[in-house]
Amino acid sequence: MTPPELDRKTALFLDFDGTLVEIAATPESVVVPPSLPSLLSHLHHQLEGAVAIVSGRPLRQIDRLLMPFRASAAGEHGVTVRFADGTLQELPVGIAVPDGWRLALGDAAERWPGVRIEPKPHGLTVHYRLAPERESEVWELARSLVPADHPWFRLIPAREAVEIGLRAASKGDAVERLMEHAPFHGRRPIFVGDDFTDEAGMSMARRFGGMGLRVAEVFGGDPANVRAWLTHGMERMDGLPSQSAPAGPAP
Numbered sequence: 635m636t637p638p639e640l641d642r643k644t645a646l647f648l649d650f651d652g653t654l655v656e657i658a659a660t661p662e663s664v665v666v667p668p669s670l671p672s673l674l675s676h677l678h679h680q681l682e683g684a685v686a687i688v689s690g691r692p693l694r695q696i697d698r699l700l701m702p703f704r705a706s707a708a709g710e711h712g713v714t715v716r717f718a719d720g721t722l723q724e725l726p727v728g729i730a731v732p733d734g735w736r737l738a739l740g741d742a743a744e745r746w747p748g749v750r751i752e753p754k755p756h757g758l759t760v761h762y763r764l765a766p767e768r769e770s771e772v773w774e775l776a777r778s779l780v781p782a783d784h785p786w787f788r789l790i791p792a793r794e795a796v797e798i799g800l801r802a803a804s805k806g807d808a809v810e811r812l813m814e815h816a817p818f819h820g821r822r823p824i825f826v827g828d829d830f831t832d833e834a835g836m837s838m839a840r841r842f843g844g845m846g847l848r849v850a851e852v853f854g855g856d857p858a859n860v861r862a863w864l865t866h867g868m869e870r871m872d873g874l875p876s877q878s879a880p881a882g883p884a885p
C-alpha cells in the first residue's frame with residue numbers, strides 16, 4: 635500500500651516512538667532528527683493547526699523532545715489531551731498506580747538486569763528491550779498484579795514492554811475528542827502508528843472517514859520513510875492553493 639497524498643483538508647495524528655523517530659534502547663536515549671520539529675511546525679501551519687502527536691509518553695516529554703514544536707497532543711495513550719487552544723483535559727483525575735504494584739515491579743527489576751521501570755504520571759511501563767529473555771517473567775508478574783477485570787487499570791502490550799495504563803483512556807478516545815474540536819473538526823484524519831495501542835487511533839480515524847496507516851505495512855517499518863512522506867506532503871502542499879483561499883472558477 636502506498637501512503638495517501640496529504641492535502642489541506644487532512645488532519646494528522648502521529649504516534650511518536652517507532653513512527654516519527656526510531657525506537658531506542660531506552661525511552662531516554664531516543665534520537666530526534668534535528669529537522670523534525672520544523673517539519674511538524676510547517677505542517678501545522680499548512681493544516682491550520684490540525685497536527686497532533688498521540689503518544690504513550692507523558693505530554694511534557696513529547697514537548698521537550700520536539701521543542702520548539704508544541705501543538706495539540708495526547709499523552710499516556712489518551713489520558714491527557716491538549717487541544718489547539720491549549721486547554722488540557724485529563725481523564726480521570728487523581729488515579730495512580732498502587733504503590734504495591736510499583737514496589738513489586740521495582741523489586742523484580744532489581745533482580746532482572748536490563749528490565750527497566752518507567753514511571754508515568756498515571757501509569758508505568760516495564761521495558762524489557764535490553765533483556766528480551768525476561769519477557770515471559772515480566773508478563774507473568776504484571777498479570778499477577780493487574781487483574782484482567784481491574785476497574786481502573788489494564789495491561790497494554792507495547793514493543794518489548796508492558797504498560798500499566800488507565801482503562802478509560804485510549805488513543806481512539808483521544809482522536810475522537812480532538813476531532814470534535816477545531817481545527818480538526820470536519821477534516822479527514824490520517825493516523826500513523828506502529829504499535830498495539832495505535833490500532834484504536836486508526837479505527838477512530840476510519841470512523842471519521844479517514845485512514846489508519848501502520849508503519850510496518852505502509853512505510854516498511856521505517857520512521858525515516860514516514861518523515862519522507864510528511865516532507866513530500868509538505869512540499870506538495872506548498873504548491874497547492876490554501877483551503878481558506880477564495881474558490882477558483884468552476885471547471
Ligand SMILES: [Mg+2]
Pocket residue numbers: 649650651652653827828829
Ligand atoms: Mg509507537
